[in-house]
Amino acid sequence: MSERKLDGKVAIVTGGGAGLGAECARSLAAHGARVAVVDIHLAGAQSVVAEIQAAGGEAVAIQTDLTSEAEVVAMVSAVVQAYGQIDVLHNNAAALDPAQRAGDRDVCNVDIAAWDRAMNVNARGAMLCCKHTIPYMLKTGGGSIIFATSGFGLLGDVTLTAYAASKAALMALARSVAAQYGKQGIRSNAIMIGFVVNEHAQKGVPEEIKQLLLDQHLTPQLGSPRQIADVVSFLASDESSFITGAVIPVDGGFTSHSPSMVPMREFFARMGSNKL
Ligand SMILES: NC(=O)c1ccc[n+]([C@@H]2O[C@H](COP(=O)([O-])OP(=O)(O)OC[C@H]3O[C@@H](n4cnc5c(N)ncnc54)[C@H](O)[C@@H]3O)[C@@H](O)[C@H]2O)c1
Numbered sequence: 001m002s003e004r005k006l007d008g009k010v011a012i013v014t015g016g017g018a019g020l021g022a023e024c025a026r027s028l029a030a031h032g033a034r035v036a037v038v039d040i041h042l043a044g045a046q047s048v049v050a051e052i053q054a055a056g057g058e059a060v061a062i063q064t065d066l067t068s069e070a071e072v073v074a075m076v077s078a079v080v081q082a083y084g085q086i087d088v089l090h091n092n093a094a095a096l097d098p099a100q101r102a103g104d105r106d107v108c109n110v111d112i113a114a115w116d117r118a119m120n121v122n123a124r125g126a127m128l129c130c131k132h133t134i135p136y137m138l139k140t141g142g143g144s145i146i147f148a149t150s151g152f153g154l155l156g157d158v159t160l161t162a163y164a165a166s167k168a169a170l171m172a173l174a175r176s177v178a179a180q181y182g183k184q185g186i187r188s189n190a191i192m193i194g195f196v197v198n199e200h201a202q203k204g205v206p207e208e209i210k211q212l213l214l215d216q217h218l219t220p221q222l223g224s225p226r227q228i229a230d231v232v233s234f235l236a237s238d239e240s241s242f243i244t245g246a247v248i249p250v251d252g253g254f255t256s257h258s259p260s261m262v263p264m265r266e267f268f269a270r271m272g273s274n275k276l
Helices: 019-030 042-054 069-083 098-103 112-139 161-184 199-204 207-216 225-236 261-271
Strands: 010-014 034-039 058-063 088-091 143-150 186-193 247-250
Touching (some): 010 019, 010 069, 019 034, 019 042, 019 058, 019 088, 019 225, 042 058, 058 069, 088 112, 088 225, 098 112, 112 143, 112 186, 143 161, 161 186, 186 225, 207 261, 225 247
Parallel strands (some): 010 034, 010 088, 034 058, 088 143, 143 186
């Protein structure tokens, strides 16, 4: 893929102050985009902006709580004020802190505040960003919108009920936006992310769970933030101009195989053959 494929473009990355969003912001900027790094935590966004500027890129930090429509409106107008246009929106932010995860369990035990927060930040927040960004994209002939989703949004699992429902909502939202504004030049895609080892995953996820997840990925390793950021930069760019309305797995094959694959692999290993 070519370098500096985003020269002249302006990108918003929500939740850009940490984790995958931070890496996406760095990648978009390295490809030439001017980037608004948007996060509820200003210090994180500012440190990502400082890194981008130190590398010769252009970026601005904007503190925004995506659950507030007024703050989203103010954020979008601050970006337009700073850079004059918006070409790319990466809806990356999600409520994923330990307190949120602790409250987001199976349906009978899900904490209602955790359900509401997942919906408000992950799904409603992305919708608000689309609602207030799209009119600016339409003025300049279009743009690219990307949604960070997860295998949880596609497949049933034993916990993170609210997170899963919010991620499924984003897949629908990505397709709605693609259908509604495609003819006016807006592309909209979701990426379905596998397990990516970043700062919080390193700290918060036990080794046993990481190994269990690695067994279900078809790649030798779990994902890295750069592997996600590369796809986001591609989807942001005109190199992906015929891709829209898609939910693209960027998950090391996690959602591609039979549920019986891992026990089957272990069975065959015990038998010393894969003859059925
Ligand atoms: N890391 C993974 O393995 C993985 C797997 C599948 C999907 N994803 C998705 O990728 C995205 C990034 O995940 P991550 O692991 O980097 O998470 P992270 O927790 O490291 O980053 C999320 C960011 O969102 C911000 N945020 C939270 N609430 C906000 C609000 N109300 N307003 C504005 N910003 C807010 C946080 O401050 C944080 O900077 C998420 O959408 C997540 O669901 C990640």
